[in-house]
Amino acid sequence: MSAAAIPLSETQRPWNLPYRGKVAMAGLIIAEASIFTIFVVAYLFYMGKSLTGPTPREVLETPIFFTICLLSSSLTIHYAGKVLQRGNRSAFLSLWSFTIVLGGLFLFGTGQEWHRLIYEQGLTISTNLFGTTYYSLVGLHAFHVTAGMIMLVIVAIFAFAGRVGTKHSRRIEVLSLYWHFVDAVWVVVFTVVYVLGR
């Protein structure tokens, strides 16, 4: 392309565009937020409309401890990213592993709650509208936590093999964005199911 018709100012101006990984993750988050919104709307719409069966007030126990675990994992993953940027690999490993433990605890808590609801309270996905919407919404979230956990574990494997360094900071940040999103969704789900719904 001949530069004759292009003012010199254009060729010399610095040209910085956003990092595409972050933009893509933002796009994915928008799409996922849209899916979750529909499930939350269904949950809110059907609140109090079950014809039979156990009600939220009767059977739900607020999972405070496991919520704290999940929300704390956002903090740990955030700091893991920060220390990696500064080159501190061992601190990164610790914080990253701690994130995985906290996420795992959350999933364990969900599983424990479901076990209790199904076997002790007789609430399944097909029991009534509450059962359907509850398991679908919480289950969709747990599925996303699981997907995130798989990614975290993969990174952990590479990290323990010494293959994750400062130059991967941007990608780690992208994954952290996903994890923060999962946590933010939990704040909404928690509010809708355990606060508003009872």
Added chain:
Amino acid sequence: MSSNTITIPGIGVEEKPWLETLHEWVTTVDHKRLGILYIVYGLGFLVVGGVEALIIRIQLMHSHNDFVSPQVFNRMFTMHGTTMIFFMVMPVLFGFANYLVPLMIGARDMAFPRLNAFSFWLSAFGGLLLYFSFLGGSGLYGAGNAPDVGWWAYAPLGARAFSPGHSTDYWTLSLLVSGFGSIGTAINIIATVLCMRCPGMKLGRMPLLVWLYLVMGGMVLIAITPLSAAQIMLLVDRYLGGHFFDTQAGGSAVLWMHFFWIFGHPEVYVLVIPAFGFLSEIIPVFSRKPIFGYPVMVAATVGIGFLSLTVWAHHMFTVGMNSYANSFFAITTMAVGIPTGIKIFNWIGTMWGGRIQFKVPMLFCIGFLFQFLIAGLTGIIQASVPVDWQLSLSYFVVAHFHYVIVGGILFATFGAFYYWYPKITGRMLSERLGKWHFWLFVIGFHLTFDVMHIPGLLGMPRRIYTYEPGRGWDTLNLIVSIGAFIQAVAILVFVWNLIISYFKGAKAGSDPWDAWTLEWSTSSPPPAYNFATVPVVASARPLWDLKHPEDPDSQYE
């Protein structure tokens, strides 16, 4: 200009075994090849969906016809709608996006080439899964094979109780899978447009087509996912005993409608916005003027994007929402006509004072303008809620939306084919065959879809496999069916043009239309790396600046 078409000699000219070529195409991550794959895939389903339409029209040629059984007819209209929207228009539009967006912004490929390939094959698989239903869908005896619940699959018709067998599951799963493919491509388009533009290409200097694909991508993210969510809920109902749409358990059939149309209405804007983009590229070039009101066109598109998220329940005016809800959706639906009308005026403003060349791409765009005007106005008529209580669910609506999708979107897409085929293949499509295609299609289109409004006004509902004599619908339906066959002939002319021009078309050169955007600065077809050196731009029409150094756009910015 030609300094940018340096090709490295000797690469890729030796004869290759066909298996190797096939392998290259199947494993490609090149946006141009994926674009072609998407487009060819869409064209295949254009023919399949068209055959389904012809079957419908033969059956409806006269009252009490028995060309096909009601069961087959119901599958035909379900598959026709589902195919044309999800496996014809969307792939073709994503194909043009893939091909053109990187070239137009001076990039070498999309932001995520492997995600690009993955998304394509996911969508492609979805289409094949839908059609496998003809073979694999039978569940209980007599339960049918291909889905027959209409392309909306309204609850509770889609529930296990009313759709035993697996036909509805094929509908659900194929759209779920291809929906994820669409989301992947949308993410890719957005990341490419925001992160891969060549130096100097500020957002205000992008070709309008790129702007429109950016908006379309954003809408796909927000609008397709509600359908995915609803379909997951439907699967929970059908297989896990859930009650999302189980009216016997207190569930709501209306909730499905809301979720579906929260997807369904923005979806048609997803389809039409790239068509607007095609017009915004073609009309200026063949009027020899820049687009009139570039910033307003961008603002109007963004406005349409947002407003289209607020109109969905105009598909539900007969469902029994209260008068306040009905009024809300009436005003939002009328409001979205305002930015849309502004765009039409701006295209007219572009042609005004120009030197219009009636080449085939421009013919199709002019057809769009006339037809989209009518389509928009019949939309406004239906936005008037009480009027819609008569018109809804009748052939008036069928005529309206085909006017938009065929008379609007398909015409604009044909224009895009004729305009960019030289760039993609290096050869011109035949103008003579193009004119045959255009006029045959115009005649067939108007014969079918102008007349089709009338049976609706005479009380003919949609989705009926036959109708009573003595209602006054017979002759009208016959005319509609004849028009469909004329359109089919026009499509055959088009396909023939595509094929014969590939081998015998005139060599195009890099810039056959004397156009102004970056894709015309590379060779036709472009080399794998698109540009030998990354371009630097100073205006929205970099090639105009080069061809007119005494009067470049850059001095007016």
Added chain:
Amino acid sequence: MQGVKNTIRTAVHLFAFLFCRMTTAAAVDPTGTNVFAPQSTPARSILHLSTFVLTITGLIFVVVFTLLVYSISKFRATSTNANSEPAQVYGSTQIELAWTIIPVLIVVVLFMATARVLHAMQDAPEPANALEVTVIGHQFWWEYRYPKLGVVTANELHIPVSDAAHPTPTFLQLLSADTDHSFWIPELAGKTDLVPNHPNRMWMDPERTGVFLGQCAQYCGTQHAKMLLRVSVDSPEDFADWVREQRQPAVADERVAAGRRVFETTSCINCHAINGTVANGRFGPDLTHLMSRTTIAAGAALNTPENLHLWIQNPDAIKHGSLMPAMQLSKSDLDELVEYLETLQ
């Protein structure tokens, strides 16, 4: 170019001709399902509103169409001007403002007209003397119950004509037993859907007696196309007679006792009801006064003995995919059964 203009002109004239033809056809009204031939207040209000809306959109069409035709004829490339580029105009803020503000005003006007009619129709209060009918949609037939009159019937609705001086409108409550349906009699009212678990309400006040036709407008399954509607608008006297007859239990004619026995000992009674017999099935239409209806199978066939034979023995021949099973009766049983049904006036 002149050829193009001529073609466009011809097309517009043809369209206008078709449009006028159709609207004048309404006056003769051979079809009975013409939205331009209203015979009731709701349908009439809609027609008035649509005339208004059509006029406005028609004007918009004429203006933009003219601009389009003008621009493509006046600004074509000719052999003389094609060598140079025209003035490169980028836009005009004033013009953009003009063609934004005018459409906004048009939308405001259209919306106000719409909202007024919408509220008047949808929120109309039910007068004390209104006739109440509950319509229950089934796959693929219509059930009608008159709760205050104690009448249960199917497929053919009888309502009284409404005198403009002393209106006696009919208010329909719309329910569904299975999937979504829609009740559409174009000459009496706009359509309203029947959605399970979502009761709806509509009303009409027919201005003249006669038979009004329509059909289900929401796809409800295989035989959606043959879920026809037949509304008989009767004079007040005829309507009272009809109600009185419908309230009677079924005719018990001893001459057809054999047929009645066939009915009562076959699975017919699982789905159908005949008032005064042991049969009180609700899945299919009530047959107590079957012979008071002109058609069977929700309008799919005329109510003749031959068709009754066929319907019972092989319903797929009349309505393929309907939920009426083929009853597999012997010829003598079938003949006796039809003889019995023929007495159910």
